[in-house]
Amino acid sequence: MPIPDLPGEPIPKHSPQESWLKSSVAQLCRLEHERFPGSQPVSFGTRDLLKLESQDFWVCEKSDGIRVLMFILFDQNGQRVFLIDRHNTYREMNGLFFPHHETPLNPLRNTLIDGELVIDVDPKTRREITRLLVFDCLVVDEQNVMSRPLDKRYGRLNDWFYKPYAKMIRDHPHVAASQPFDIKVKEIRSAYNVEQVFTMDIPALQHGNDGLIYTCVNTPYIPGTDSNIIKWKPPTENSIDFKLILRFPSLPSSPSQPDFRAKPIFLLHVWCGDQNGSPRYEQYDKMHVDDDEWEKMKASGQQFDDRIVEVHWDPYVAGWRMMRFRDDKPNGNHKNVVENIITSIADGVEKEILLSRSNHIRAAWKARQGAPNHNPASLPARPPTGPPAVPSVARSSQPIPEVELRYGPSQHSQYSKVAGPKNIFGFER
Secondary structure (H helix, E strand, O other), X not given: OOOOOOOXXXXXXOOHHHHHHHHHHHHHHOOOOOOOOOEEEEEOOXXXXXXXXXXXXXXXXXXXXXXXXXXXXXXXXXXXXXXXXXXXXXXXXXXXXXXXXOOOOOEOOOEEEEEEEEEEEOOOOOOEEEEEEEEEEXXXXXXXXXXXXXXXXXXXXXXXXXXXXXXXXXXOHHHHOOOOOEEEEOOOEEHHHHHHHHHHHOOOOOXXXXXXXXXXXXXXXXXXXXXXXXXXXXXXXXXXXXXXXXXXXXXXXXXXXXXXXXXXXXXXXXXXXXXOOXXXXXXXXXXXXXXXXXXXXXXXXXXXXXXXXXXXXXXXXXXXXXXXXXXXXXXXXXXXXHHHHHHHHHOOOOHHHHHHOHHHHHHHHHHHHOOOOOOHHXXXXXXXXOOOOOOHHHOOOXXXXXXXXXXXXXXXXXXXXXXXXXXXXXXXX
């Protein structure tokens, strides 16, 4: 499925306008920094099965698109709309208007909405529709709702943001023609209804799917990594974003010069955070590339060196394989996130296990609400202590990486551009 290019007019980097916009967003979110204020999930592991039973979670499909925040600005000049991507860059949108929930003729005031921009492809006509799927909100009509639980934020998203907009589109169909994209609220279900996500929601999608997202109902919106937002994928489909660095061997006739006609080694560098305002990377592992793949890479004419790539673990070659470029991300995954994802590969949860725990999750949910369980006979016995039982037959029969042996803590790399020998086993740095 295609992934959309971000629409709109970019606001120049480091311009006074961008600085003012970032300051305005930080002030609305009550943040002491001007970084991207969106929340980020953690990877799903076996331990999270018990977490789904101990707390109320909602679940939805994870769309394969571009994560954005939509900033609706209202000032003396009227209403203006911006998209903010994970690079924390701003783009101004034209053709959008959002009415006030109480007085539709008036504009909605300062609002910050969380969503995913996707391209839906009609299966019959193959017509492409760019669509913003919204699923959370930080600020609505100048009211900061980040401290409120998810169910309250979701209600505010529907009642104050989406319903007035949808009514305007229904009452004035000609307005829809000027919209740069369609807008819908993402379907969310209780965690124990995950089977409906697999059987009803995902098959009906007209865009790509990238797993599931579980979000705790009773916790606030937290910018940055939030352990109460959990991203699930089948263990063999978990992916990591690294920076790809190509290193070519030396020319036989001139050891000090790289041989750009030869096949390089494909090093995966992990992001270790910023240092003095610049991203710091360490060499972490290497990517497996067949000879045929290398020929296709050369024929593509694309730049591969020094780009963020998404890779997945291939148990048949015991190595990482490239899936796609991630130019929508300013950096690869942080090394702490990488370690968590690798753990989730080794300690992953298959679809069958998620489904098998649904009755336990439902019973625990109803017990917290004080409601009777209408089908107690269907509940299998729960282990009295320890983590939930995980049937071994539900796990993948494919081998998984030896986590502790292969992927230890990140260490200083001898392949660094600024340190180490100039030549490593005949390969030029």
